[in-house]
Amino acid sequence: MVLCLFLTVLHYCFLFFYQLMTSSIPPMEFASSSSKLPRMYDVLINFNGEDIQRKFVSHLDSALSAVGLTTFLHHPNALNPTHIQQPILNLCRVAIVVFTRTYSQSAWCLHQLQQIIKWHQTYYRHVLPVYYEIEPSDVRLQKGDFGEAFKATAQETFSRQQLEHGISRWSHALTKAANFFGWDENNHRSDAELVDKIVKIVLNLPLLSTTKFPVGLQSRVKDVILTIKSKSTQVFTIAICGMEGSGRTTLAKAIYNQIHGTFTEKSFIEDIAQVSQTRGYVPLQEQFLSDVVKTKVEISDVEMGKSMIWERLYGKRVLLVLDDLNDYGQLGLWGTSSWFGEGTVIIITMREEDLPSMHEVDSAFRINPMNANESLELLSWHAFREPKPKKEYRVLAKRVVAYCGALPLALEVIGTYLYKRTKDEWNRVLIRLDNIPQHEVPQILKISFDGLSNQIEKDLFLDVCCVFVGKSRAYVTKILNGCGVDPDSGIRVLIKRNLIKVKENNKFGMHHLLREMGSEIISEISREESRKNSRLWFDEDLQHVLSENTLFSSPGTKVIQRLYNGRDFFERYPLEVRDPSRLLKFAEDYEFHPKKLRWISLQRFSSKYLPNDFYLHDAIAIDLKHSLLRFLWKETPKVLACLKVLNLSHSKYLTKTPDFSRLPSLEQLILKDCPRLRQVHQSIGCLCNLILLNLKDCTSLSTLPSEISTLQIFEVFWCNVTPSLNYMSK
Known part of the structure; x- marks a missing residue:
């Protein structure tokens, strides 16, 4: 001994x-x-x-x-x-x-x-x-x-x-x-x-910061890091490739967590394919620049972004992870290897079929399927919270592993669904698995969706899938509460089932395959019930579309979003297109007046003001970030009794706020980075429910109305504004 x-x-x-x-x-x-x-x-x-x-x-x-x-x-x-x-x-x-x-x-x-x-x-x-x-x-x-x-x-x-x-x-x-x-x-x-x-x-504790049960992860991380170290004197681009659900992003995160401490300039850009479909590439370039220079950076277009990347990072040693890159042309959006200094590491995750088009990749790491023992252990951690299945479940567990094809995502979702289930329930799942064609992963994942205990949980999943991915949990909760829905318990169930994720920034995320599953369910519902159809209009520049959706968790409640019209848009979002040949000029002559419109998200809105006949009276949240608004509306509308959130941040041309006397329920007023804003309407004193006021970087704002001193605001941000700003202390 x-x-x-x-x-x-x-x-x-x-x-x-x-x-x-x-x-x-x-x-x-x-x-x-x-x-x-x-x-x-x-x-x-x-x-x-x-x-x-x-x-x-x-x-x-x-x-x-x-x-x-x-x-x-x-x-x-x-x-x-x-x-x-x-x-x-x-x-x-x-x-x-x-x-x-x-x-x-x-x-x-x-x-x-x-x-x-x-x-x-x-x-x-x-x-x-x-x-x-x-x-x-x-x-x-x-x-x-x-x-x-x-x-x-x-x-x-x-x-x-x-x-x-x-x-x-x-x-x-x-x-x-x-x-x-x-x-x-x-x-x-x-x-x-x-x-x-x-x-x-x-x-190697960063592995546990990446995933709850890091089965088989350590050896893969070690192999990739050894490859990176062997190329430490050059700019090195390595691709991590594998099929959907094989753990590419998890592996990239684990590597990033392990080595990021040795880099000053670093960034992990997640879900590029998904984000670019809805928001374009400009926000992704902004994230990269903001991460490496450690301050908020805004750019107007892709070419400006490339220019700023070259200016700020030329010759620098950078760690950059580009997650889910599916097009070689996208790689140039973050610069070329000749721009960066020696020791730079660029990690790309992608599907294996996309690898041949990536000419600048120096090395590729292919994620091999988990072996039988690893697969069984991962399923066991999720189904039993132990590294091995209980003796009486061992044969059943091995059969489930065989159907899941050694895919971590499938093992995670099915294993979590089977947690605390009886042997009869395991057998019922196996009967369903036996009827699913090979490689139909979304159908395997749907077993967990179908097993949700009530319709509220199912509707919440579909709402997150269709509308709320990338939105903060608190923001979504506020909107749904205003629609008469209490989503808290349902969201907790979806998180436990690994059907949705809440990221570090408290925003909702969802794996591509789960979104694909959700899209198939929504398409099926849309075919059966026309009232559930989503509608789509093209914006005048054809680069954006206006999407109207009906919430599943609150029938009759509608939301409208302005989405980037990227490649494969219609494949990813099963929306029924109405009048596709008609160009919609949003600010003037359109016929879009839905009632029960609760959430309006029109980021980068291109007109000077909202049209007077736009129906806002049921809105709970209006998000007009990065707009070209000069003022909110020409004529003050009737009382918007339901409005709780008004976000006009980064509106570069906004000069004055609206009259707040018609917004009695407003709780959050976000005017961050409105550099031309000179006047806050004195009626702000009427907002007795206001709990958050953000005036950060409103550099032209020199005075605030004295009425603001009567408010009991919990959070006030007015940092980095003009030094001569006069405000009342409460």
């Missing part, structure tokens, strides 16, 4: 020094929102019992120390254990919780686990469970000997009045911890093998 421990420590010493010599990447890099907190320890190890400390924890502690990580052993017998709770925790980067049969016998450990879960939720730090000589399900469900000890400890700790609440809090912490990615000692040949896996994950 001593010899084994010595050899293991020697192995990790070699690994640590090898990393220092061969890599410019720090051995440990954490994606955390709390980087300003002081740090003393890398890893906190939480456990109970001297036996496990001698048998396993000391082994793990030595291995972590051997690669240069500082550890803190967190257990009831530690020096002054009652004084090390939150302060020590706040000085750690990651917590490893070692669950044993005796863990639930310690009230101290259960209290500490509550603190660890709270710490995870507050600071977004990683919690990694290890199950040593105990079943993960015993911890998750508090059953067996572990569960009996848990109940006994609670009864000894809490009074009769506190017992129910105390058990609930401890149970929540145990269940939460047991749902994290972790390790079961029973699945490893030896402690040395288990420790080796733990150390490798701790050294």
Whole structure:
């Protein structure tokens, strides 16, 4: 045992020094929102019992120390254990919780686990469970000997009045911890093998920042990074290619998270194909420039964007990820390899069939399908929250894996749907899978959609798919609340089912294949029910279209959007086109007067004002960002009693605000970056419901009406405005 421990420590010493010599990447890099907190320890190890400390924890502690990580052993017998709770925790980067049969016998450990879960939720730090000589399900469900000890400890700790609440809090912490990615000692040949896996994950925690269960990801990341390092003296473009749903974006994110700390200029541009269809390429170029110069950049057209990229980044060492690039011509929008300095890395994700057209690619990494063991493990993590299926489900799980074709997306969505399902329900899913033609991934994904428990959840999915991808969760909730819909519980279900994502900026995202599935469902509904049809008009420049949609979650409620008319638009958006030969001149002679129009999104609106006969009386939100408005409307409309959000930001020619007396319900007024805005109407004092006012970068605004001092506004932004701005303090 001593010899084994010595050899293991020697192995990790070699690994640590090898990393220092061969890599410019720090051995440990954490994606955390709390980087300003002081740090003393890398890893906190939480456990109970001297036996496990001698048998396993000391082994793990030595291995972590051997690669240069500082550890803190967190257990009831530690020096002054009652004084090390939150302060020590706040000085750690990651917590490893070692669950044993005796863990639930310690009230101290259960209290500490509550603190660890709270710490995870507050600071977004990683919690990694290890199950040593105990079943993960015993911890998750508090059953067996572990569960009996848990109940006994609670009864000894809490009074009769506190017992129910105390058990609930401890149970929540145990269940939460047991749902994290972790390790079961029973699945490893030896402690040395288990420790080796733990150390490798701790050294590569960006993998866990990328995906909840990084099965098979580590080896692929290592292979790509080794290729990148071998070309570190040149501008290197590498393509990551594979079929839809194979994990291209996840792999690119993991690589970016691993190496971005060594670059000053860096950007990850996600969903290029999807975003360009609805918004064009200008916003994507703006994102790239804003990321690398670390300030908001606005451009008017693609050629201006290319010129600014050349001016700002010529000769610089850049890390750029272009996700879902499907056209060689698009690559030039972000510059050519001759523009950037040596050491630049450009990573492109694409379908394999698009690779031959990418002439500037220096190397290609093809994502091979997951092997049978990896596929089964990924399904198991989602379906059972364990690395292996339960014994009685093993045959069923292998059959599901065979149907899903080793595609991570399908395994993730189907596995999540099957979580806590009975064997009969598994068999019903297998019957459906048996009737789906091979490679019809959207049909496989539809099993999860069809299994949603009520129509509200299904309607919410279709609304996000059709209208709300890229919109913030709070913004969508406000709109739907105004339509009489409470979407919170439904959105939580869709997130748990992996049918929608909420990104770091709190905006909704959805995988292309899930959107394709949603589009097929919407097309089918549109054919059966004409009232559900979407309508489409061309704008006068033919580069944009006006899309009218009826919300599924609120029948009769309509939204209108101005979308970029890009390549394959009609394939991606199953809209019924009305009068396609007629050019619609939006500002003047059109016949578009729908009632129940709740959300109006007309970004880059090209007229001086909204037409007087445009029906706005049911609108909850009006979004006119980047417009050419001089003023909002010529004649003040009747009272817009429902309007809660008015966004006129980046309207370069706007000189004055509207009369607010007709907008009694307004809660958010966004006038950011309106450089010619000189006057805010004094009726702003009537907006007693206003909670957000953004006047940032309104550089021509020198005074505000005194009436604003009567408002109880929660958030006010007027940074970077003219220094002589006079405003009233509340």
